[in-house]
Amino acid sequence: MATAPRTSSSRAPARASRVTPAKRARQKPTSDDGTPLARYRAKRDFTITSEPGPVRTKPGKQLAFVIQKHDATRLHYDFRLELDGVLVSWAIPKGPSFDPKEKRLAVHVEDHPVAYGTFEGTIPKGQYGAGTVIVWDNGTWEPVGDPRAGLKAGKLVFKLHGQKLAGLWELVKIAKPGERQEPWLLFKKHDEWERPHADYDVVNALPDSVVAHPMKPLDDAPVAAIKRAGRTVAAVQKAAASPFDPSTLDGARKAALPETMSPQLATLARSAPTHGDWLYEIKFDGYRLMTRLAKGKATIITRGGHDWTHKMQPLADELATLGITGGWLDGEAVVLDADGLPHFNLLQNALDSKRSSEAIVYYVFDAPFINGYDLRAVPLHARRALLKQVIEAHAGDRVRFSDDFPADAAQVLETACSLHLEGVIAKRRDGFYTSSRSTDWLKLKCQARQEFVIGGFSDRSDNAKAVGALMLGYYDDHGVLQYAGRVGTGWSSSDAVDLRAKLAKLVSTKSPFPPGTTRSTRWLTRPAAEDHWVRPQLVAEVAFAEWTPDGSVRHASYQGLREDKDAKSVTREKAKAPPTSEKAVTAKKKTLVESMSHPAPAVKASSKSGNAEVEGVRITHPERVIDASTGHTKLDLARYYASIAEFMLPHLKSRPVSLVRAPEGVGGELFFQKHADVRTMPGMKDLPDLWEGHGALLEVPSAKALVAAAQMNVIEFHTWNSVKQKVDKPDRMIFDLDPGEGVSFATVREGTELMRALLAELGLQCWLKTSGGKGLHVVVPMSARLDYDTVKDFSQRIVQHMAATIPQRFVAKSGPSNRVGKIFVDYLRNGFNATTAAAFSARARPGLGVSMPIAWDELSEMKSGAHWTISDARDRLSFQKSDPWADYWRCKQTMTAAMKALQSAG
Template identity: 50%
Template structure:
């Protein structure tokens, strides 16, 4: 019977609190369906723990002042309070002061509970016995109603841990003290202040701090965009040795949407790395180590006491008006006056070991601002955002002779490439050019008269003449540049086509880059009214192309990703901009590019095996269907196996090259599933797959424990095994074998393992398929090991919201794994870039299943 939530709703004003409104759940369940529990740590008027059990469509709730204890001797007081909605089980946040229960809340533990007997009847009678399967709490417990006098009319209960393997003496282990963190965000509540402290490596944002020199338009001061913390959903991932910066797209004006604006600093872009011991290294955007050139900045950065962090910023020298001056920056380098250089920091892709790249830009900036708030040094500044409309900001910036402004799309992640989520809006035409030669000086000038300039075509392959610049120099600069050019002289003209004054020009190897300000491009592709600004040693020659501002609608189409048009790996992609996943915003073209980018990792797991395709022509939310046979599906370069292998249905397929991989995507494929056999001997298994399929309500810790238990059994049998995430809820354990097993034997052996685990640990495992049989348990699916059956391939995307990926891992990584869907098309490349080697580098198919293995399983069975 559903329980009403009248009292819960009466006590709350949902116009003021973010708590979910009370609605009784009427979820369809099997008679023995899994039931959720949650324990929330709540810093209300008094700090306490809210213990909640799902029952009859609501969460029946008790306030436990001291929190649960694993010691059976401790009988914790539990004050019965009003029922809460099931949706409350995921609530974390702050209840406003003045509201009922005002204060911070975190999810301290969650999972499922298994009542002993009829839970509704036991609850009414005042004595609930049950088993908890949570991230922190497990084993058997009792809640019993007492007749103790209380200070209110609320019922007094006792929460008691039963004596079992999960019980521990309080003087040995206090779970409340040892495990204070949220199981969702990792945040903790400071028991003295009652305020939530973000997980390690993230920070609660504070109000903007003042800088001593503020080179911002007078009409555009404030701190918009720095008020959100990056604490939620921050991820653990391999800390990279190198990290490329996010680059902005030149735009004519911002598209519609919420944009955060900062000064476009006229300086050198740098990335700052703090290693695990706090050592500071400053890199240019090209990855050159400039730490030795910037000792004062390194010393001051070290005062931040950060470890395993990456910060993004711009090295700047301010002129007497407090504005960035690039020539002054170069002069400071020439005279080694680096003490003049300020480092304006504006992003934190990694902080204290936490990967913040998938967090919103506001959260990353809030975390960075927290780090800099207490810093008392002279050389580090926080790059603040403007609190004004775009037109006012841009006009003010240009009136102050700033180079322009940078816009960042609110809510956008950090990506190590050029992105339309960051746009640059310039007050004047200004960009870098490759110096291809010079003309002879005239009059009293010595050295050279003008510099000849070039830019690459859009493909980045061919240099084209772009004009010449003869103003903006003094004699000292001419002399210094001329000395560099003399060492680069060559006879050949570096660009194709006609160049004015080519007969008298001196050509140089195209290795130097100069920044030039100019009025416009002519129809012939050369610049008018140019003025030389400075040499740029931080910009690679290969990247110098003609910059053309994108119109707002063009920026909007890109939405932070490279637009895919034409072909990927030589395969034409139709409707490349069609969105296939609402959660990630990914398009069909994005998916094709992703598969092309990981082809070298994926192909060893695809090539040489029959493949089944899961096609979803309408995307993740549309109809999905499997295709095992080639039929009339025309995929370029896909291999068709011998039709005689299955005369009734036709040829099986094999994907063994990148064109076939992308061709399948073009035909609507998202997932690739492979057999446990090679294409040359499909009648013989060459691997056994154990698919650990959990009750979806089980906590992740149960999945990790179960995987470790199965691995331990395989180790005892002397069988090597390999791990990969499923990209869904479970894990895949792969046992490579020599081609000596027919399918009947392969299925029988995998079933024997499944049955053995279920017989040994019936409270954790089941050998029977179906949701009713795996309530609170994990089904070891052995049915992957039969003729025609397949398992999602390593590095295949899953057709699920967020487009997660099935990823091979090493055993050492298992304890730190946070989810079977931890990696997706947006962050897998970051993992691969941080790997020191292939986790499956030693995978082989030489081991044999022997009679001894069967005997060991039978001998250990009860």
């Protein structure tokens, strides 16, 4: 190969063209005197702090970014971009937002070493930035343009590739040069990643460390996953066989294998859903097929009920080896092109030739029945988890699992369209399987496309044996075939001849379209010599740009014949708005099963609609302020309970719960509720038959139930001291230290230590939590052996002993007048049917304090019983290295020895 002369004039332009902004950012500056980290070094004593030393780093192949969540004097987020061997840094008090309208203050601080990007730990007291640091997000970044010039000019545009953040962002300086602290603004640029802050608050939704809880790169996962799903041609590496048991799934019903089953159908949607929890799958370009597995054989059935097993025998043989003794599977048959992407024409050719059926691949996406269990009332995500086990355990390559992508709908759809796929199917994650068209499944298409009935055709002008155009139609609501325009492209020369031969057998002298139509198309009234009517029996799949005002398709392209569709079933698809409220999935199972047996033909908010959705629960009036002292809204509370659920639910599990409702918010009238209609609170569970003659109590078993209660204006959750299995035998004893008028919180802390000391003398371990109000709760776990009267009597004697021993601190009688200047240790919480605010419950008081489990060595730091509120309670858990109550769950102490010790103490 000839080489161009290496002259300065020829070399300079070539070199400039190869230098990208990212490469320019990695280049070393011409002078390097080490000053960029001088301020960093001066602020720290590295003999005390464990932060990395001030060492510059050689640039790598990609530029790193990190956002560290820093619990210092005030919680904030440190945003750092690698450049010239250091991390250029800003402190952002409120953290980032995907909403371009949310411009967040970012104070430019000293550069940090690149090694600081991995730092997690606690900076000691007395040191600069004292507090705990976690890595909230990290990844790589790409500057748009020259980053050094951008920093100098005070305008830096860049793209992030993180685990939580992605897309284009901008930093803009809003101060004059030379100011001591440089205030900048960080905000999201308009692109496919932007989301209204009311819909999605990334700081609230994803509060934890990506080191402790790593995530897939946000902008890479959907593309890679879709390509894998569409391009898998070679045998998939098979996972080790795992035992699968459908009987363990919530909602599974033992039943006989149905002889027939109709598929669940998707509704065409105008846009992606903005409410609820959805999964997204590829919309495959093929034939929808149901498979019945029985007696070691597989029967493949089309959507129209036709048995196509003989057309796909190799596929049927492989399906029979799945290890399912009896079941129904739902999926799509496709043929993949050279790039591993599905194409409808290839599938039709494979079926027509009857020699290429071995190329057919069956992507299975649902399992409504497996091994003696009807799974139609099982949530979709659980059905699919079981199905994935089955598919990955088998040895063939024709039957594959259809992956889903729990990502942003717009991104998944854009990726699918960029790969020239038909579109995406959105499915409600907890939806049931119903043999009907449902808004639980939505079709999101890359272009308009549907089936049409062929009502006529024209000959090709230069070949009378080939079709030139097809006349299309669809049936209206009255069963009349309406004209929908022509399609004259999309087929090969051989396809045109084959299609003409098939249509010739259906030629008719009578138009299948209604007489007297007003459309100005000449052949509708008098076809030309090259035009022919046909009996409306064949169905064509057609892609097109749009519908014209007179009801015809524009820029249509033929995709193939649909042998699996009955012509009479073809109607005009009309896109609907996605659902804006939660489907009533809590309906009685009997009603659901009946609908299955007789099939008929389902944290986001919208300021426009005035509603929001959290954990699949519709939040009405989300903007309503429930605490005037802080401005906290109903949506804030719902989001708090959704975020805290994994920590709170163990404290609620199996326990009867009472609710404190505040329809008018904090300061209004409160209602204490022990019974409720669970239909108004999806996810809430009735606890009937706990003892004879009582009404059903309530249990909160899920995050959805927590949020549903918040939607019904519940602020507080109070639990019994016993679980439903032994409702008359408490498994804990609680002492509520309630300060009277004039008692400082320092005195409450001291009194709590004294309570702990007494319990220790009695041989009892105890744990501590804030009350969320004025006082503290001391909790003593115990084996569930004693009845409530015995436990309450014992707790009363402990309190009386405290009051008698230290009367200047404690009082054993309730009532405000009895505890002025003293602490009443409330033992009445230990009676039958009595309750206490649950751990992590908010309290219906100004500030919305939270009852927080803490370690004993944290007590001295507590400033009040409401040390944490719904604003910062979840953030505390982000920095928590261990659960202070970890040993609580394993403690099963008995009271016998303690009772004797107290009696001896007099």
